[in-house]
Amino acid sequence: MAAARDLRAETAGPGDAVELAKGHLVQPWPFAGSVGAEARALIGEGDGIYITDGTGKKLIDGPAGMWCVNIGHRREELAKVMYNQAMALSYNTPWYTMNAPSAELAMRIAGHAPGDLSHVFFTTGGSSAVETALRFMQFYNNVRGRPEKKLIMSRGGAYHGSTYLSASLNGRPRTRDWMDGADDLVVKLSSPDPFRRPAGMSISAFADLLVDEFRDTLARVGADRIGAFVGEPVQASGGVIVPPDGYLTRIREICRDNDILYVSDEVVTAFGRLGHVFASGDVFGIDPDMITFAKGVTSGYFPLGGVIISERLLEELRRSNHPDAMFGHGLTYTSHPVGCAVALRNLDILEDSVLAHAREVAPYFQAQLKTLEEVPLVGEVRGLGLMGCVECVADRESKDPLQLDKDVGKRIDAHCHELGLLVRPLINMCVMSPPLIIIREQIDDMVAILREGISRTMDDLRKEGVWQG
Missing domain, CATH: 3.40.640.10 (Type I PLP-dependent aspartate aminotransferase-like (Major domain))
Structure with missing residues (x-):
């Protein structure tokens, strides 16, 4: 019990949480090469449609946790x-x-x-x-x-x-x-x-x-x-x-x-x-x-x-x-x-207001996401309600994501994180499902960051000679 008390006393900040995770926490969906020895992006706080990471950076919670924080964070x-x-x-x-x-x-x-x-x-x-x-x-x-x-x-x-x-x-x-x-x-x-x-x-x-x-x-x-x-x-x-x-x-x-x-x-x-x-x-x-x-x-x-x-x-x-x-x-x-x-x-x-708001703002959400089809790396933008997906492809003719990069979604997510948006990366796709309380101005911010994150990823791929689109 003394050792456990000592460990608790030492968990004062983000760095401590990272080290404790690497030493003791098994994450979901791990790879064998890092199972039980990895730390993932630390989230400290949430408020409305935003979260704050371990460094204090404020991010739009693009996936609403895991499709779930529908009425937003910090509802008293x-x-x-x-x-x-x-x-x-x-x-x-x-x-x-x-x-x-x-x-x-x-x-x-x-x-x-x-x-x-x-x-x-x-x-x-x-x-x-x-x-x-x-x-x-x-x-x-x-x-x-x-x-x-x-x-x-x-x-x-x-x-x-x-x-x-x-x-x-x-x-x-x-x-x-x-x-x-x-x-x-x-x-x-x-x-x-x-x-x-x-x-x-x-x-x-x-x-x-x-x-x-x-x-x-x-x-x-x-x-x-x-x-x-x-x-x-x-x-x-x-x-x-x-x-x-x-x-x-x-x-x-x-x-x-x-x-x-x-x-x-x-x-x-x-x-x-x-x-x-x-x-x-x-x-x-x-x-x-x-x-x-x-x-x-x-x-x-x-x-x-x-x-x-x-x-x-x-x-x-x-x-x-x-x-x-x-x-x-x-x-x-x-x-x-x-x-x-x-x-x-x-x-x-x-029932009071959020369902009606979600129905009202969903067409704008879908329309703004759809503008990302202008970006050469994007094969299709699709969705319904307040859930959407941006699928990236090597070229629109073959629709083949594997010739490009199996983890292009993670690359885009990393750039978006720096810019203030958390994305749900799925191999060659970026999934967005924000809290239902999101408003139009916040949708504009989200789509603008996602556009820039994809653009930066395209620049990376060109420099590496992986993609020349």
Whole structure:
């Protein structure tokens, strides 16, 4: 204990945190060559749409943390809710007790959900939310006497989590190169990325191609073996892939016709990112069997996620011939009273003005980002709501990012950091998803810095002889 006290006494500044991280902290998504021995950019404070790094530099928080700080940093009303709830009830076991904030939050969330989604199971985040939805699908089919109906359909470019089953659905480059997964349970489909559709093909024809692939896969694998389709309305970490118009509604109908549960993964798109509490119904016109959510439900102030489940599914379980069958799934922090209290106040703030503001400012955000297509290194700018992606390519003819530089996004991020903007770099892409409270002048600042960061990166690549565009 004495050694631990000494260590705490020495952690006085940014330099100490860096050294402690190198000596003791394992970062997420590390490379084997630096695992357990690296320090990343230190963030000291946040305020509104801004953060301050370890050197005191003020930065626009371009990714809103990790798609999640929707109402902005340093909201005193959320801090007070955390304190007050912790002083009233800091925790209760969900195995045989419950708390009032979770019951009220479930009702409030169900009120925003499309279709007959009426009941909520709370988790600790997005990965556990997707894991819960998949385990519920397995349970549901077991109870209904269909133990063979367990395969899960997902798509290239998808990201659904880091737990074992949720991670098995991922389709992003490099995320599965050295990791195991439940590959025998997953059926992969193509990414719905219009930018990389076959040359000469219209977007509507591309949508037809994707739907045909879905039908062909059902015929080949057997609809009686497929339990669920899991899809993000907009593929977030895959590079903000906005699917062709009508594609999701057509997939939803095929799932309904073949008794396949449609799971809409709204971990990123829910709670205002696209201007609504849920995008499935309000933006894309679909009524899934389940919706998973996390991130923006508390604006990142507390770890919380969940699954909204169709009343139809629950009623079928209640009417089954196996009333004693147990859904053997739960988490120590399921329905955490502090997290649910924070989420309730966060939802108040979103409903009061932030959702409307996000809808009002989103077209300007998209239009200003789109001006970056003038830059020679940029292949496409795409997005929806307050999420956008700038994809860089070696040349627009081949659309090949790998001939250029696998980490060009990191180069741009480094320049932008110097200029006052934090970027989410994804290989050859820069993803932007600022807090929903951002105003037009701040959008102008963000885009201007990003433009300069890309320009400086182009100069670097030319000097190195990597790119001559």
